[in-house]
Amino acid sequence: MDNNLKRELSKIEIPIEIHERSKLGINKAKSEMGGKLKRFTKKRLAIAVMSACLMLPTGAFAYQALLADDLYGSFDNLKKHAVNLTMEGYLLFNAKLNQAKGDLGKDEFKQFKDLLSVFTSAKLDYGDKNGNIDYSQVPAEPFEEIKAAMYEIQPYFDKLNGLPSSKEVLTAEEYEQYIQALIIYETTMAQLGVSSPPEVTEIPIESQEAFSKAQEYLNYVNEKQIEL
Amino acid sequence: MKLERLVKKAQKGNDQAYLMLFQQYETDIYRMAYVYVKNKDDALDLVQEVAYQSFKTISTLKKPEYFKTWLMKITINCALNLINKNKKVIPLNSSFEVFTGSEDEDIALTLSLHMLIDTLKEDEKSVILLKYYDDRTLKEISEILDIPLGTAKSVLYRALDKLRQNLKEVGSYG
Numbered sequence: 001m002d003n004n005l006k007r008e009l010s011k012i013e014i015p016i017e018i019h020e021r022s023k024l025g026i027n028k029a030k031s032e033m034g035g036k037l038k039r040f041t042k043k044r045l046a047i048a049v050m051s052a053c054l055m056l057p058t059g060a061f062a063y064q065a066l067l068a069d070d071l072y073g074s075f076d077n078l079k080k081h082a083v084n085l086t087m088e089g090y091l092l093f094n095a096k097l098n099q100a101k102g103d104l105g106k107d108e109f110k111q112f113k114d115l116l117s118v119f120t121s122a123k124l125d126y127g128d129k130n131g132n133i134d135y136s137q138v139p140a141e142p143f144e145e146i147k148a149a150m151y152e153i154q155p156y157f158d159k160l161n162g163l164p165s166s167k168e169v170l171t172a173e174e175y176e177q178y179i180q181a182l183i184i185y186e187t188t189m190a191q192l193g194v195s196s197p198p199e200v201t202e203i204p205i206e207s208q209e210a211f212s213k214a215q216e217y218l219n220y221v222n223e224k225q226i227e228l
Numbered sequence: 229m230k231l232e233r234l235v236k237k238a239q240k241g242n243d244q245a246y247l248m249l250f251q252q253y254e255t256d257i258y259r260m261a262y263v264y265v266k267n268k269d270d271a272l273d274l275v276q277e278v279a280y281q282s283f284k285t286i287s288t289l290k291k292p293e294y295f296k297t298w299l300m301k302i303t304i305n306c307a308l309n310l311i312n313k314n315k316k317v318i319p320l321n322s323s324f325e326v327f328t329g330s331e332d333e334d335i336a337l338t339l340s341l342h343m344l345i346d347t348l349k350e351d352e353k354s355v356i357l358l359k360y361y362d363d364r365t366l367k368e369i370s371e372i373l374d375i376p377l378g379t380a381k382s383v384l385y386r387a388l389d390k391l392r393q394n395l396k397e398v399g400s401y402g
């Protein structure tokens with residue numbers, strides 16, 4: 001009996017649709033858990049997305065650390081430019097850089113690096129101690145150059161964060177607005193001299209509305225990316 | 229990937245991880261289900277139902293190493309629920325598609341699966357399946373089925389007796 005049972009049961013043929021049925025069951029459960037799941041993913045993505053968005057605003061951490069060795073030579077040298085930079089941040093973004101090497105093709109990576117160097121030099125020229133740039137103080141010509149690089153680089157950040165490219169998710173017009181929102185965000189932070197996103201109440205009243213709008217728009221884009 | 233990691237991922241809501249995990253057991257689940265419900269369609273429904281219920285409640289699973297045990301328990305419960313539901317419906321005829329056209333197979337062996345499916349009651353099937361298909365000890369069986377150890381034992385012996393009895397009858401025909 002005992003030796004036979006397994007052999008016996010193995011005679012029960014397995015229908016090919018069995019995988020499909022497992023999937024159906026799991027998908028149904030997932031769809032019903034929607035709220036719970038979404039919250040979880042949202043939370044996690046909020047972190048990822050924040051690092052994507054804030055890589056622009058808190059650029060000192062991002063670009064300068066990322067390309068530290070290539071562009072500045074060493075951590076110490078880099079630190080002169082961005083006092084808030086920590087060793088941890090440096091290592092973290094070096095890791096990001098390595099990840100970028102893996103995730104992006106050779107040509108893509110080269111382009112990514114070139115774009116980054118536009119930022120890093122902009123940060124050095126115009127950034128505050130946190131590496132944030134007050135774009136309202138940047139002369140027109142370099143501003144256009146930085147903005148153009150921003151257009152190109154955001155999809156790379158999305159990719160590194162495992163999100164669909166914002167450039168593809170959004171229409172051309174929306175994307176333009178998205179970049180504008182990022183610029184407003186960073187400008188506000190630079191004007192306040194803070195290194196993390198401020199509360200609305202900390203912001204001068206005349207800038208509050210623009211900042212809230214920018215923030216809302218960034219959230220909207222994030223939602224859109226998550227949903228895909 | 230290791231089972232425990234997959235369970236943890238699934239508990240965080242990762243359906244891909246859970247699918248990977250579940251698919252390792254779906255044939256076992258299907259075969260166990262088949263023994264209870266005796267037909268392909270219901271057995272497939274059960275696989276889907278088990279997938280649904282298990283993913284929905286996986287966050288309640290405390291120890292990932294008991295995943296399979298837990299899954300078997302869900303399978304048995306789902307099967308029993310379905311049978312109870314179907315009892316209210318009188319079947320026109322029961323079909324054994326799987327066994328048709330298998331005349332060249334050893335008749336005694338084929339019969340013993342038939343026997344298992346047809347002669348045993350649900351609780352006896354559960355014990356026999358867990359004991360001989362899933363290699364569980366009696367103690368584990370009593371835990372999975374939520375019955376006292378003594379009951380598990382007596383159900384097992386009763387089931388084995390029935391099967392032996394049937395085997396004898398088959399033998400006397402030959």
